[in-house]
């Protein structure tokens with residue numbers, strides 16, 4: 195009997211859908227921080243507007259698909275009523291056997307017809323459900339793409355200080371996990387939200403038009419269902435956060451174990467590492483089991499409440515049928531309606547919890563998007579520079595640590611000069627280099643290039659005339675060729691060879707079977723420290739810069755190679771400015787002028803000979819390093 199089947203879902207698709215949805219939510223459910231301002235999501239409205247076409251069609255298709263769900267419920271009512279009519283009429287024709295057969299066939303045919311119609315409706319609904327997904331989920335994917343690009347563009351625009359304040363993991367999380375949470379809102383939440391609103395409005399109005407009292411009774415348990423799901427979902431979200439944390443701890447641990455495998459093995463710590471992994475793994479298991487238990491509560495609760503709704507409908511409906519206010523078909527119709535409502539009502543709890551999670555993520559994303567770049571150009575001057583650099587009483591303090599890395603620096607470097615900046619570790623040399631590239635701005639004082647304040651230059655124009663070789667060499671996982679021509683994509687083959695010759699790299703490259711096409715990084719070969727530094731120098735030389743800044747980038751090459759590179763530089767940087775930063779006196783020998791930095795201050799300056807004659811810090815360094823070099827040779 196129909197009623198007998200009520201404890202099993204009459205619409206398995208709904209339940210399967212929900213189940214899939216539920217599982218999907220687990221996969222994507224990474225981080226939930228309760229109550230958040232849903233206003234943060236308003237930022238996304240501009241995207242809804244951009245894709246208004248898809249959204250409008252999505253709404254239209256949702257309405258149609260809901261209608262095609264409601265019509266079958268009415269067909270079931272007609273089928274039921276005709277069956278009960280037949281039960282009444284059939285015995286009246288007891289004496290006319292032939293006519294009884296005809297009546298039977300007629301009824302059987304009409305029931306079959308209803309059946310076929312219901313199947314057709316279901317098929318049509320299926321087509322429209324497909325269209326709903328094709329519009330709304332597709333829209334969410336488009337917005338996800340746009341949002342990721344917007345965030346990445348902003349990332350590229352933000353200054354170095356921003357990257358100091360935020361760790362890489364956090365930046366990555368915003369562009370991946372947070373965007374994913376937001377996408378869940380843009381896609382499934384909007385889709386199910388719409389379907390919930392539309393089904394609820396349409397179905398409840400149909401129900402009310404049939405019988406108000408029966409509607410009220412059968413809907414009674416549904417708010418409890420919605421609240422229950424919201425509650426369970428919040429627990430699940432919290433638990434998922436814990437699982438996610440545990441997982442990320444485990445991942446970092448494994449990552450570190452892999453990257454530090456050399457140290458790990460040489461210190462014979464494999465067993466210890468295994469023990470630690472087991473602990474992480476155990477934690478993950480415990481958290482997952484807790485989640486499994488909460489999850490197990492979900493279905494029984496849902497089925498219980500639906501069952502309760504059904505019983506109420508049959509009971510109250512039964513009384514009404516006896517009173518003659520409604521037909522038996524109406525009860526069947528109502529039961530289907532309740533089934534149709536179960537999903538939207540359950541989704542309500544899910545939707546609100548997902549929307550909150552998305553709001554939290556969007557809030558974090560907004561924080562980044564609203565972050566302003568403080569390194570800006572005041573007058574946007576784009577001009578070719580000669581390379582004269584003047585520092586007037588420049589001081590710099592790192593805002594985050596409060597360390598005063600440079601104090602009252604005065605310096606004058608004429609165009610075409612080669613200048614060496616020497617100093618012990620932590621004396622502020624890299625800070626100085628960063629300021630010339632305008633990665634940071636001076637806290638006090640002024641830097642001028644060709645007598646124009648550095649802040650007046652257009653950033654791109656200024657930076658494109660600099661050749662900066664940073665202290666911590668960074669090469670991309672790409673071919674040597676692409677690494678060298680990174681700053682000048684149109685570099686010709688001759689220029690490429692010339693740059694690598696000037697960086698004293700050509701000899702090494704010729705040894706590689708694939709030459710310039712040798713791949714570096716994860717999938718390629720690992721260069722030695724000195725080779726990496728030279729690729730990095732070749733990359734800067736290839737730009738043909740007006741000012742070259744080498745930040746301690748000869749530390750890993752021997753003094754002979756250093757000499758060759760510096761001599762080459764002298765030739766190619768003729769009439770251009772070179773700044774060689776080093777803690778090695780040998781790098782300074784060829785310089786026209788030497789500045790000695792100590793603890794953020796210039797303690798000496800002059801030519802090599804002048805400084806030797808001064809008999810100060812430079813002379814001391816010179817003697818010490820000369821001595822150790824001699825010791826190394828002997």
Ligand SMILES: Nc1ncnc2c1ncn2[C@@H]1O[C@H](COP(=O)(O)OP(=O)(O)OP(=O)(O)O)[C@@H](O)[C@H]1O
Nearest residue numbers: 358592595597599618619620621622623624625626
């Ligand atoms: N991003 C940063 N945030 C805060 N403090 C920093 C930062 N970078 C450097 N410092 C501090 O500023 C001071 C100068 O550092 P800097 O890197 O300029 O020294 P350096 O002369 O290049 O040293 P080395 O020869 O070791 O490269 C140091 O005390 C350092 O701890």
Ligand SMILES: [Mg+2]
Nearest residue numbers: 623624665746
């Ligand atoms: Mg440094």
